[in-house]
Amino acid sequence: MMDDLKALYQEVIIDHSRSPRNFGSLESANCSAAGVNPLCGDELTLHCILDADEIIQDIRFVGRGCAISLASASIMTEMLRGKTKTEAEKLFDQFHARVTGTADGPLVDIGKLEVLSGVREFPTRVKCATLAWHTALAAINKTDEQVTTE
Numbered sequence: 001m002m003d004d005l006k007a008l009y010q011e012v013i014i015d016h017s018r019s020p021r022n023f024g025s026l027e028s029a030n031c032s033a034a035g036v037n038p039l040c041g042d043e044l045t046l047h048c049i050l051d052a053d054e055i056i057q058d059i060r061f062v063g064r065g066c067a068i069s070l071a072s073a074s075i076m077t078e079m080l081r082g083k084t085k086t087e088a089e090k091l092f093d094q095f096h097a098r099v100t101g102t103a104d105g106p107l108v109d110i111g112k113l114e115v116l117s118g119v120r121e122f123p124t125r126v127k128c129a130t131l132a133w134h135t136a137l138a139a140i141n142k143t144d145e146q147v148t149t150e
């Protein structure tokens with residue numbers, strides 16, 4: 001059973017890394033940020049449209065990297081569209097706790113992000129899985145610094 005679940009997660013990751021959703025630039029973006037994970041060589045740039053109510057109207061990314069980093073960015077963009085900045089930050093906290101194995105209390109439902117939860121067994125891959133998130137939060141908080149996992 002656990003093996004079946006792992007195989008399914010693996011399949012979703014491969015699918016998203018081979019055909020990332022929301023991949024491309026966004027001409028009308030009003031916030032963007034770039035992030036790198038030097039340890040693995042992952043790099044991506046995130047563009048989004050944040051409206052006056054701090055709702056993420058659209059979010060896209062370009063970049064290259066390992067399967068985990070691309071799948072994470074792809075799934076993240078799917079999940080963040082339509083969310084408020086606060087909801088995005090809360091979701092990242094939950095996701096981060098899950099992939100680092102530091103979640104305390106009952107596990108919250110992190111939806112599709114669950115497929116990436118296996119990285120907690122591989123600490124160096126946690127950076128691959130969280131790069132897109134650090135970059136997205138930098139973008140929506142409009143910090144101009146480049147994000148790096150190091």
Ligand code: ZN
Nearest residue numbers: 040042066128
């Ligand atoms: Zn990576």
